[in-house]
Amino acid sequence: MKGDQFMFANRLKELRKSQPGLTQESIAKQIGVAKTTYASYEQGKRQPDYEVLSKIAKRFDVTIDYLLGNNETPKWANEKDTNDLQKFLTENEGSMTYGGENLTKEEKEKLKIAMTQIFWSRHKHD
Numbered sequence: 001m002k003g004d005q006f007m008f009a010n011r012l013k014e015l016r017k018s019q020p021g022l023t024q025e026s027i028a029k030q031i032g033v034a035k036t037t038y039a040s041y042e043q044g045k046r047q048p049d050y051e052v053l054s055k056i057a058k059r060f061d062v063t064i065d066y067l068l069g070n071n072e073t074p075k076w077a078n079e080k081d082t083n084d085l086q087k088f089l090t091e092n093e094g095s096m097t098y099g100g101e102n103l104t105k106e107e108k109e110k111l112k113i114a115m116t117q118i119f120w121s122r123h124k125h126d
Contacts, residue, residue, distance in 0.1 A: 032052070
């Protein structure tokens with residue numbers, strides 16, 4: 001699975017799981033695709049066309065850029081939220097090791113993406 005595809009699949013799964021009780025089947029119905037098609041999006045086996053991608057973005061109230069990993073910041077985030085994220089990442093940057101060894105640049109980027117996703121999923125406000 002390519003990086004962009006992995007990013008999209010992870011974001012899609014995270015968004016669905018952030019809404020308790022939301023199933024793959026219910027989202028599939030809402031966006032007009034088969035459940036198996038939607039499941040393949042979350043597994044990174046398929047990519048939706050632009051029309052379906054747009055429906056997914058609207059359904060979760062995020063931008064297409066966010067879904068594709070081109071923009072880390074959700075649509076609902078304000079300036080304080082983005083400053084809080086930067087503080088969170090900076091405070092945790094020094095602890096990016098594995099078994100006492102420093103991570104590679106690529107590993108640090110992957111960890112930063114994961115930490116950003118965790119931050120946004122826990123930080124969302126009503």
